[in-house]
Amino acid sequence: MVDDGSTDASVELVQREFSDEIARRQLKVICIENSGPGEARNIGVRASSGEYISFLDSDDFIFSGYIDLIFKVLDECGPDIIQFNARRVAEDGLTNKKLLRCHRSPEGLYSLFDVRDDIFGVGRWFPGTRVFRADIAEGHPFPSARSFYEDLTTIPYVYLTDFSIYLCDKPLYAYRDNAAGTTRNHKPDHARTMLTHFERFSALPPSLPRDLMRVKVARSIMFLALELNMDEIDLGALRRQIRRLENKAALAAHLDPIDRFFLRFPLLYSAVDWGRKRLRFT
Numbered sequence: 001m002v003d004d005g006s007t008d009a010s011v012e013l014v015q016r017e018f019s020d021e022i023a024r025r026q027l028k029v030i031c032i033e034n035s036g037p038g039e040a041r042n043i044g045v046r047a048s049s050g051e052y053i054s055f056l057d058s059d060d061f062i063f064s065g066y067i068d069l070i071f072k073v074l075d076e077c078g079p080d081i082i083q084f085n086a087r088r089v090a091e092d093g094l095t096n097k098k099l100l101r102c103h104r105s106p107e108g109l110y111s112l113f114d115v116r117d118d119i120f121g122v123g124r125w126f127p128g129t130r131v132f133r134a135d136i137a138e139g140h141p142f143p144s145a146r147s148f149y150e151d152l153t154t155i156p157y158v159y160l161t162d163f164s165i166y167l168c169d170k171p172l173y174a175y176r177d178n179a180a181g182t183t184r185n186h187k188p189d190h191a192r193t194m195l196t197h198f199e200r201f202s203a204l205p206p207s208l209p210r211d212l213m214r215v216k217v218a219r220s221i222m223f224l225a226l227e228l229n230m231d232e233i234d235l236g237a238l239r240r241q242i243r244r245l246e247n248k249a250a251l252a253a254h255l256d257p258i259d260r261f262f263l264r265f266p267l268l269y270s271a272v273d274w275g276r277k278r279l280r281f282t
Contacts, residue, residue, distance in 0.1 A: 006058075
């Protein structure tokens with residue numbers, strides 16, 4: 001457990017409730033100055049001694065059966081990565097449970113080569129919905145500097161290698177819908193981070209996963225730039241890059257309806273989104 005500069009009684013609570021586990025070194029408690037989720041995860045990975053790494057963020061929780069199912073898959077298949085679905089829950093953790101799919105392929109063991117397009121088309125990169133072999137987590141650290149969307153700028157690069165992966169249909173992770181969280185409070189730096197990621201991913205060799213990522217990130221940039229009135233971002237140049245994409249039919253087959261609409265009609269999408277935001281603000 002990495003305490004990323006908490007200001008409440010979290011550490012004291014853990015030390016009291018898990019004193020036996022700490023004494024047996026089943027649980028390590030590491031306290032650092034507030035450094036952001038990326039560096040906190042990196043420190044936790046380096047301090048761990050397990051063969052596999054999973055993540056649990058401070059405002060989320062796992063569902064009953066998580067541990068048993070993970071060990072069952074590890075014992076039977078020994079994959080490099082396990083991926084499962086999640087549910088977005090309200091702040092009380094009990095209501096408004098919405099299924100968040102991280103893949104569409106049927107449950108089972110695969111090479112990433114066979115399901116990569118599916119996973120990139122869905123485009124959900126929550127660290128908590130994956131279990132990684134320890135050396136993979138160690139070899140792909142999150143940004144150590146405080147940054148937004150550290151999962152988006154890290155995990156997709158893991159998935160460009162043909163690791164073995166077990167896809168589990170069951171939702172095992174609860175992603176708490178926090179009204180004060182980053183995803184609900186947009187800032188200009190969020191769009192700038194997305195744009196940097198878009199440019200970095202665009203520099204990779206041509207592939208369907210690369211272009212699926214470009215479509216989804218470009219739409220997010222468009223959404224944020226219009227919401228925040230960011231004239232510094234050249235939306236026309238962004239739309240031109242999307243219009244120049246080849247294999248649109250292959251891309252559309254892996255995208256959800258809103259991303260397919262943006263892929264086919266980027267200018268119309270931006271006009272509709274601009275109008276929707278103006279009406280809402282009015």
